[in-house]
Every structure is written in C-alpha cells, then in structure tokens.
Amino acid sequence: MIYSDLFFWLFGGLIPLGITAYMVARSKALGTEQDGSRLHSLPGYYGWYAVIWLAMPAMLSGLLFSFIHMFGVFSIPAPMLLGTMFTIGGLGLWYGLSHIKADFRAREKVEKVTTGLLIVSASISILTTLGIVLSVVFESINFFQVISFWDFITGTKWEPDTAFLIGAGRDTAGMAPPAFGAVPIFAGTFMITTIAMFVAVPVGLFSAIYMSEYASHAARGRLKPMLEILAGIPTVVYGFFAAITISPMIVNAAHALGLQADYTNALAPGLIMGVMIIPFVSSLSDDVIKAVPQGLRDGSMALGTTKAETIRHIVLPAAMPGIVAAFLLATSRAIGETMIVVMAAGLRPNLTANPLEGITTVTVKIVEALTGDQEFDSAFTQSAFALGFVLLLITLILNIVSNIVVRKFKQRYD
Template identity: 55%
Template structure:
C-alpha cells in the first residue's frame, strides 16, 4: 500500500473515530442530564471534548513520529506509526467518554485546549525566527573560518571572482586573490532604501492624512483600494518600469543639468521601490489615524485650532507610534527587495555616494552567490550566509530602535495628556 493511500485511510479512520466520540459523548451527557443531575457543561461541549481527546493525542503522536523521522533520521514504518496513532486515538476516545460526568468541567477543558493552540500559534513566529538564525549562523561561521571577519565588515572591495580557483585545486591562490569587503553592498542597500523611503514616507503619510481627514466617503471608498493595488503588482513588473521608463528619464533629466547618469543607476530603483511600498505606509497609517478618538479632534477644534493645526499637533502625534511601525515595515520591505535592483541598478558592487551611478545590494549578491555554479563549500557561496547574517542583525537593530522610539512617543504622549 502506498503512503498516500495509508494517509487517506488514517484520515478516514480518525474522522470516523471523531464522529463516534462526538455522538457517544453527547448521548451520554444528554442521558445524565435527562436524569435530573446538574452538569457543569452542555451536552455538545462534552461531545466536542470527546472529539478533542480522540483526535488530539492521535495527531500529536503522528506529528512527533514525523518529526523524529524527518529531523533525527529515525526509520519508522509509516504504517506502524499511523497504526500507533489510531491506537492512541482509541484510548483517548475511551478516556473522553469516561470523563463525561457531572463533576467534570468540559467547557474549561476545551478553553484550555484552545488557549494551548493559540499559544502555540504565537510561538511559531518565535521558533521560526530562531530556526532562520540557526540555519544562517552555522554556514556563516564556516565562511568566517575562510575569511577574516574584520575584513568582511570593513572591506571596500567585493571581488569573489577568483574563488573559483578552489574548485580547480588552487585554493590558496584563489583565497588570496578573492576579496569579500561588504561595505559596497551595504552602502548600495542603504542608498537605495533611503531613496525609496524619501519617496514612500511623505507620499504615503500625506495620502493617508488626506483619505482619513479630508476625503469624502465616496472618494475614500474608491481611492484606497486603487492605492492598495500597487502592493499586488509583481516586483518584476516594477523592475521593467524602472529599467525601461524611469531610468531613461533620469538620464535625460541629468543630461539637461550637465550630469552624467548611467542607465543602471541607484536612483531609478529607489524611486520605483518607493512607489511600490507607498501602500504599506498609506494603508497602515490611514488605519492608525482613523483609530485616534474623534473626541480629541473635537476638543482641539473647540479650543480654536484649525483643522490643519489639529492634524499636525494632535492627530499625527497620537498616531505616531503606528506611523513609525508602518515605516519600519516599509524599510524592511525595501531592504529585502531584489528584482527591481537587478533590473534597474545592475549587479556591480560600487562604493559611491552618487545615486546616478550603478550599484547593487546585499540581497542581489546573496541570490548571485547561491544561484551560481560554485560548489556549496566555496567561499563565494558561503558568503551569502555571512551577508544574510549581517543583514539580519541590521534589521533586528532597526526593529529594536523602532520599539524604543515607539515606547518613548507613547510615554510622552500619555504624560502630556494626564
């Protein structure tokens, strides 16, 4: 019997057991209740508890067995594992039916199970973060055994092209010729991200203020969905727009002012990336501004302030923590963008402060390193994990700074309104 057939048989059997547990539990609870005995829960609640006591242990045993097989490499026959799960499910069914009695709080038991699942869902993101970090750190340490950490952090030249000599048996020559200075990559990343935020934050915030404070209901109903459509456009389409439309315009405008601009420049992807992340700031800021109590606006207007002064001195400060969170989300989105940079800015690591020249970002080099023809143990491939680790630390630092800023603004605003 094939594995998919065994899984289908397991799911069908478990469904039948669940139905049996439900009807038996409800029938027993209804019988006890009909006898005049006071019970702590309704018959349906006892029935659902019987289902949980049947399916929960069976699924847990199957999940643990799959975890042991996949991650620890243990060999457990699928048929035996699922059979053991069904045996545990039958035992849970018997236990659930036996617990259908007047002094058992089935409702509280179900609430505890729900609380457990909700806590598990909340922990998934935490465990995922640690899993990502562990998967990066191991390979990054292998890279730093080949290359000096300080040179990687402070080096101004990224030239891993000679690392291919390692595969040809000339590892020492390749290691001496290769240079892994990450400063040009992070400089390009921050340059393009800064340009994007200079476009996205003013436009997104001002559009959110207009839709929340000035726009009629009909205009808001139409404008907000249209603006949010920008978030659903594929990034490769934005890349075409940046490379074919925006970059030539920048070259022509720069020529008018006597400036020399490359068709692969950092300004084009920065502008287009800013347009792409406008909905992140606009939509979230709009929701935050609308959540400010209307009584604060009315009180400000009653004191003689104009609507513009009310927005500037009351509404925006009250919504500032949410606006900072929206801006941080946009920064994270910009830091991780790849396709627009590849298509409009090129892939050459170039340390320059001129946004009219070509440059690249960390994520582009990560893709280039992992998608190349180098062996996995080579320095060029492992450099992708080192870049990812540093980018992770940078993003984490931005998150911590934003949390501190949000708390300070909240405390300041709370103190001023006591």
C-alpha cells in the same frame, strides 16, 4: 498506499469523525441536563472535549511513527499505521465520552488544551526564528575564520572571483587575492532604500491622512482598495517598468541637464521601489490614524484649534507608534527587495554617492553567491551568510531605534 497519502487519509477521516464526535458528546451532555442535572459548562465544551480526545491521540501517534520512520528506526506499512491511528483515536473518543457528566468541568479542560496549543504555536515561531539566526551565525563564523570581520565591514572592494576559482580547485597563481569589502554593497542598499523611503513615506502618510481625516466614507472605500493594488503587483513587473521605462527617462533627463547617467542606475529602482511600498505605509498608517479616539479630535476642536492643527498636534502624536511600525515594515520590505535591483540597478558593487550610477545591494549578492555550481564551503558561497548576518544586525538596530521612538511617543488613553 504510500506515506505521502497517509496524512491525506488521516485528516480526511478525522474531519467527519470529529464532527460526529462533537455532535454525539453534545447530545449526551444535553441528555444529562434533561435528566434534571445542571451542566457545569456549555454543551459545546463537552463536544470539543470529545473531539480533542479523538484527534490528539491519533495525530500524536501519527507524528511519533513518522519521526521513527524518518530516522530509520523501523517502518510499518502505511495501511497498518493508518488503522493504528484510528484505533487509538477511537479509544480516546471512548475515554472522552465516558467523562461527560453534569458536574464535569469540560470548559476548564478545553481551555487548558487551547492554551497549550497556543503555547506550542508561539514556541514554534520562536524556535524557527532562533534556528534561522543560528544557521546564519554558524555559517558566518566559518566565513570570518577565513576573512577578517573588520576587513569585511570596512573594505571598499568586492572582488570574490578568485575565491570562486579556489573553491572550484583551479590554479590562481599570479592572480590577486579575493577581496570581500562589503561597504559598497551596503552603501548601495542604503542608497536605494533611502530613495524609496523618500518616495513612500510622504506619499503614503499623506494618503493615509487624507483617507482617514478628509475623504468621505464612500471615497475612502474606493481609494483604499485602489491604492492597495500596488502591493499585489509582482516585483518582476515593477522591475520591467523600472528598466524599460523609468531608467531611459532618467538617462534622457540627465542628458538634458548636462549630466551623465547609466541605464542601470540607483535612482530608477529606488523610485519604483518607493511606489511599490506606498501601500505598506498608507494602509497601516490609515488604520492606526483611524483608531485614534474621536473624543480627542472633538476635544481639540472644541478648544478652537483647526482641523489641520488637530491632526498635527493630537492625531499624529497619538498614532505615532503605529506610524513608526509602518515605516519600519516598509524599510524592511525595501531592504529585502531583489528583483527590481537586479533588473534596473545592475550587479556592480560600486561605492558612489551618485544615484545616476549603477550599484548593487546585499540581497542581490546573496542570491549571486548561492546560485551556480560553486562549492558550498568556499569563501564566496559563505560570504552570503556573512552578508545576511550583518544585515540581521542592521535590522536589529533598526528595531531597537524604532522601539525607542515608539516608547517616546506612546501615550495611553483610558
């Protein structure tokens, strides 16, 4: 037996043992009640108390030995470790069964353990987020020690080729110094995101209003799953569609109007990305609009307002916090998209306001900087962390703005 099989056998053995412990403890509690004593808690709580004392000591001991083995302190054979864990679990089960009495407060003990598990889960989420932020910040600091932060966020030229050569140890005599101006990259990101939101927001919101306020129950049951299919299509398929179908159509339409358009342009991925994130807007908006109390609609229409006026003046303001959250989720999804941009918009960091020209985005440049054979500590590679850091700040600002909007429109209905 190897350590990769250890957890399989551990959990495979704990599940039937846990079921057995639950049934034995529950039967013992019921037997105590049949003797004339009234149980303090429901019988199920006594069963879960026994399961906790079986599973938690075994799992904690397994994790402890795993960490000791990971850090190379000492190592014991896997079968011996498995036997030790089950022995500890059996002792814990014996200890738990010995506490099962009529006056034992099993519910309080189980709820305390449940609360502790919830706190641990929340702490893991918070610590993971903190770890992600710190990893990006520390690597960004290394980058900004070489490249000025001000030059990075205000520069209009992104030409890091020389930095790649420096990181590879090649001679760069006579070559221009590397330029890490991120303005063209963020401008391309915002342009494609804006185009996508111009498509997704009206279509998604109007779809949500129709499904929640006008469509019949049967029609809503058919339309909503069909609309949500868009969210399940792989982004590479959207990229193929944008590059092969939409981009040539845009080029032909531009030529018919006497305009010049590149086959890798910002308009095609923006339009397709907008179609891709329609379900994020429509599904969430539909749920929050549907959650508005029916009494508000009835009261508004009883005062003589039309259905459209009720939706505009009552329903939408009441659902505005959820709608704003849907818009923010869709925006984050658009900002983080990579494959569609690579296939339809190109890789050129072009500072332009013309959506018919090729551009690139932050996520594309991050992928480009972190792939290949370049040195990890080179400025070119670390620029990916700097781009991620600035993008993190932008996302934070978006969250702050959305919270302000939510706070402004939030209403309480008692």
